[in-house]
Amino acid sequence: MQEKKFMKGCEAVAEAAVRAGCRFYAGYPITPQNDVPEYFSRRMPQVGGVFLQGESEVASANMLLAAAASGTRAMTTSSSCGISLMSEAISWLAMHHLPAVIGNFQRGGPGIGSIQPSQQDYTQATKASGNGGFQMIVLAPSTLQEAADMTYEAFDLADKYSFPVLVLLDGFTGTMMEPVAMPEAKSDEEVAAIKASKTWVPRGREKDHTLHNITDGAPLQERNIREAEMYEAWKTTEVKWEEYLTEDAELIISGYGIAARIAKSVVNDLRKAGYKVGLIRPIRVNPFPAQAFEKLNYEKLRGILCTELSIPAQYAVDVRNVVHGRTPVGTALSSGGEIITADAIYEAAVEMYGKL
Amino acid sequence: MKTTLICAGFGGQGVMVAGQILCYTACETTDKFVTFFPSYGVEMRGGTANCYVVIGDEEIGAPMVNHVNNLMVFNTPSFEKFVDYLEPGGNLFINTSVVKERPTRTDINVIEVDAGTIAIELGSSKCLNLVMAGAFVGYTGVLPEENCVQTIFKKLGAKRPEMNPINEAAFRKGLEIGKAARK
Numbered sequence: 266m267q268e269k270k271f272m273k274g275c276e277a278v279a280e281a282a283v284r285a286g287c288r289f290y291a292g293y294p295i296t297p298q299n300d301v302p303e304y305f306s307r308r309m310p311q312v313g314g315v316f317l318q319g320e321s322e323v324a325s326a327n328m329l330l331a332a333a334a335s336g337t338r339a340m341t342t343s344s345s346c347g348i349s350l351m352s353e354a355i356s357w358l359a360m361h362h363l364p365a366v367i368g369n370f371q372r373g374g375p376g377i378g379s380i381q382p383s384q385q386d387y388t389q390a391t392k393a394s395g396n397g398g399f400q401m402i403v404l405a406p407s408t409l410q411e412a413a414d415m416t417y418e419a420f421d422l423a424d425k426y427s428f429p430v431l432v433l434l435d436g437f438t439g440t441m442m443e444p445v446a447m448p449e450a451k452s453d454e455e456v457a458a459i460k461a462s463k464t465w466v467p468r469g470r471e472k473d474h475t476l477h478n479i480t481d482g483a484p485l486q487e488r489n490i491r492e493a494e495m496y497e498a499w500k501t502t503e504v505k506w507e508e509y510l511t512e513d514a515e516l517i518i519s520g521y522g523i524a525a526r527i528a529k530s531v532v533n534d535l536r537k538a539g540y541k542v543g544l545i546r547p548i549r550v551n552p553f554p555a556q557a558f559e560k561l562n563y564e565k566l567r568g569i570l571c572t573e574l575s576i577p578a579q580y581a582v583d584v585r586n587v588v589h590g591r592t593p594v595g596t597a598l599s600s601g602g603e604i605i606t607a608d609a610i611y612e613a614a615v616e617m618y619g620k621l
Numbered sequence: 622m623k624t625t626l627i628c629a630g631f632g633g634q635g636v637m638v639a640g641q642i643l644c645y646t647a648c649e650t651t652d653k654f655v656t657f658f659p660s661y662g663v664e665m666r667g668g669t670a671n672c673y674v675v676i677g678d679e680e681i682g683a684p685m686v687n688h689v690n691n692l693m694v695f696n697t698p699s700f701e702k703f704v705d706y707l708e709p710g711g712n713l714f715i716n717t718s719v720v721k722e723r724p725t726r727t728d729i730n731v732i733e734v735d736a737g738t739i740a741i742e743l744g745s746s747k748c749l750n751l752v753m754a755g756a757f758v759g760y761t762g763v764l765p766e767e768n769c770v771q772t773i774f775k776k777l778g779a780k781r782p783e784m785n786p787i788n789e790a791a792f793r794k795g796l797e798i799g800k801a802a803r804k
Contacts, residue, residue, distance in 0.1 A: 271648035271655070441684050442641070442657035444648045530682020607683045 269444035274409050274434065275300030277445045278368055279308065281413040282340050284450040285420040286459055287366070288314035289339035291328035293321055295347045296380040297436035298370035302342070313453075322347045326354030333363040333429075334476055336463035338420050338456070342368035344436065345386055346377055348394070355429055356395025359492075361476050364423035364463075366416070367394075367401075368432045370439040371574075373602035381602025382436030384522060384574035390433045391551040391583075398489075400496045402503055403431045403551040405521040409443040411548075417448045422503075424459065426495065433550060435574065437523045437604065499552040506554035507546040510536065514543030515565055516618045519584055520572040521547045524605060528572050531610045540618055545569075550580070558587040568593040568617045572610050576600035593617070622678055624763045625686050628753075629671035629703055630695025630716070632661060635750030639693065640672040642754055642772055643764060647676045650768040656684035671699065676763060691761065693753050694720055695736075714756050716749065732760055732802045739794050745784070748791035755795020760803050766796055 272280070279301050282290070290305040302318060309316035315332070319325030325341050332339035343351060348369045358365050371386045373379035390403050402422050406412040416432055423430040451459075467476055479485045510532060511517065518528045525546040535542040545557045558569075569592055571581035578596045585594045597613035599605035626643070630636040637659055647655040654677050661670040673685045692707050693714040694700040700720050707713060709728040718737025734756045740749035751773065758764050770789055778785045 269648065271645050271657075437658065437685070440659055442644060443681075443684070444655065527683040533682070604685055606687050608687060 269446045271442055272409065272445045273300055273442050274412055274437075274439040275370070276304050277409045277413040277447075278342070278416045278432070278434070278439075279304035280447060281416040282366065282420070283308050283312055283314070284448055285417040286338045286451040286456040287340045287420060288312065288456060289317075289329070289332035289337045290315070290341065291317040291319050291325040291332070291339075292341050292343065293319050293325050293347065295322075295344045297372060297382070297439045298342050298344050298368070300439070301368070301370075322350035323353070326351035329365050329367075330354050330358055330361070330363065333358060333365040334361065334467055336460045336466040338364075338366075338424075338459065340366040340368065340420075342370065344370045344372045345374050345383070346372075348386065348389070352395040354395075355401075356397050356399060358429040359395070359397065359399035359401070360478060362427045363429070364420075364427050365429045366419045366423055366432065367429060368416070368434060371433070371435040373600070379602035380436065382438075382440075382523065382574060382604060383600060383602055384435055384524060385579070385600065386433070387550065387573065387575060387579035388582075390431055391553070394431065399492065400499075400551060401429050401431045402426070402499060403433050403549060405433045405547060405550045406438060407522050407526040407546065409438065409441070409445045412438055413445050413447060415548075424463075427463075427465075428495075433522065435523050436602075496552070500555070503549065504552045504554050504556060505548040506557045507544070507548055508557060509544040509546070511543035511545060511561070513541055515541045515567045516614060517543050517545055517561065517566065517569045518572060518610065518614060519545045519569055519580075521550050521580060524572045524574055527605060527607050528610055531607050531614065534607070534611060535614055535618075539621055540614070542614060542618070550583075553583050553587070555587045558584065561592075563591040566592045567619060568595055570595045570597060570610070570614050570617050572597040572605060572613075574599050574603075574605060623681075624674075624676045624691060624761065625689040626674040626676075626691040626693065626757070627671055627689050627703055627706060628674070628693045628695070629669075629699030632668045632670040634670070634695045635747065636670045636695055637661075637672050638777070639750040639754045640674045642751070642769060642776065643674055643676070643757070645776055646764050646769045646772040649772070650765065653678060654681050656681045658684045660685075669698065671703075691757065693757060695750075695753065696720060697722060700724075712757075712760060714753055714760070716753060718749070730760075730802075732756055732799065734795065734798050736795070740791060743787050743790050743794070745787050748784075748787055751788055751791040752795040752798075755792040755797075756799040756802075757795075758792075759796035759799020759801075761799075
């Protein structure tokens with residue numbers, strides 16, 4: 266680990282990607298993640314990588330697809346409406362079983378929305394980032410240290426399953442600054458070895474290897490059954506969450522990313538005031554950490570308060586599906602670029618908690 | 622101990638840089654936790670610009686806060702928007718060259734800094750943000766002053782080394798005002 270450096274979220278993500286061996290980035294400018302392409306445009310030439318500003322999100326995502334097919338560790342990033350434009354290529358990455366990393370710095374929506382932070386793409390990210398019902402592992406950092414570490418890790422996960430991986434950030438995490446200790450940079454030899462290990466890489470006419478689609482029903486079904494088994498296995502092998510002061514908690518506050526970060530400070534404040542409150546924070550939102558909620562003692566629980574930057578709630582739907590009526594599930598929400606305040610979460614928690 | 626600060630003004634007044642100088646100093650020269658969150662309109666200049674700085678001894682939760690113990694206002698709209706964000710006993714640093722209004726509330730400390738005028742006298746209106754940052758450090762003592770000066774040399778002097786003397790003078794003038802106001 267190196268010394269901590271005071272960095273912007275976007276820069277931390279881009280630098281971590283380079284250190285993980287990312288040597289191809291294509292993207293199209295959109296606030297609040299413009300510092301990502303800007304950083305890559307400076308950094309990629311220093312490591313012999315490729316930076317390309319596509320003529321659109323659609324083009325950039327398809328460049329990513331091609332780069333991934335070449336075996337190079339590759340990435341694109343965008344924000345909300347830009348990710349929607351990329352969804353075709355993301356679905357194709359899944360179809361072709363290609364490893365790539367995509368970062369979504371969520372902003373207010375729907376449509377072009379606002380340039381301010383939001384968490385309104387949760388359902389899209391975890392359930393349908395394109396047609397065809399594929400899923401991705403979705404990492405949800407809540408600090409800049411996590412943003413760097415998870416971006417780094419995302420490349421390993423992408424290669425492990427030879428599949429696209431999504432880092433689900435938000436405009437807040439992208440634009441804020443915080444000290445970050447960067448992960449170790451992979452050497453040129455390591456980067457080359459990773460690429461060489463991908464023996465499936467299509468090599469054009471010479472070896473008659475090309476990417477191909479499965480267009481017949483029965484073989485496609487077989488393929489999708491195998492994929493479904495992979496998604497199912499993730500639920501035990503790839504699930505990750507954080508529990509904070511849950512042991513004796515009578516109320517659980519739950520959320521991911523920036524909302525969870527704010528919520529954690531609220532848990533501390535509530536504890537000081539005598540409320541037995543804990544936090545459950547998914548570190549990855551897909552696979553969903555159902556285990557975290559299964560192990561709760563529902564007899565003594567007064568409820569679960571979900572907080573997210575989305576109206577209507579999206580994350581809370583997944584929590585309700587797991588909790589299945591065993592305790593009330595409430596919400597503290599903001600949307601459209603408004604950032605939920607610690608006060609709002611505090612008040613909602615006190616109300617839900619009832620008498621001390 | 623947690624220090625929360627909003628710096629607010631027009632785009633182009635150096636509001637973000639004022640906040641960043643404090644943050645870089647906290648990150649690179651102390652053991653404190655620190656976060657910086659910028660918020661601005663779509664304009665490069667003349668739009669609203671403000672940043673939230675949190676410096677603390679413990680891990681920081683919300684980097685954007687709606688109660689602060691310190692507020693630096695560079696222009697009148699910022700004064701009007703944020704003055705009620707200040708907690709009782711909080712510190713209000715006013716750039717009096719621009720802001721003619723004064724708070725009606727009496728439960729806060731008001732530190733008047735004629736930053737714009739001082740900056741022009743020093744030779745560059747651009748360094749008014751450093752006068753303000755200096756006043757904040759001088760009054761609160763949250764950060765080691767000499768470390769701030771070094772950060773200014775390192776971050777601002779890298780591109781414009783010829784500005785180092787003016788930048789340093791601006792920050793020191795602010796320090797002086799801040800310290801005098803503390804007594």
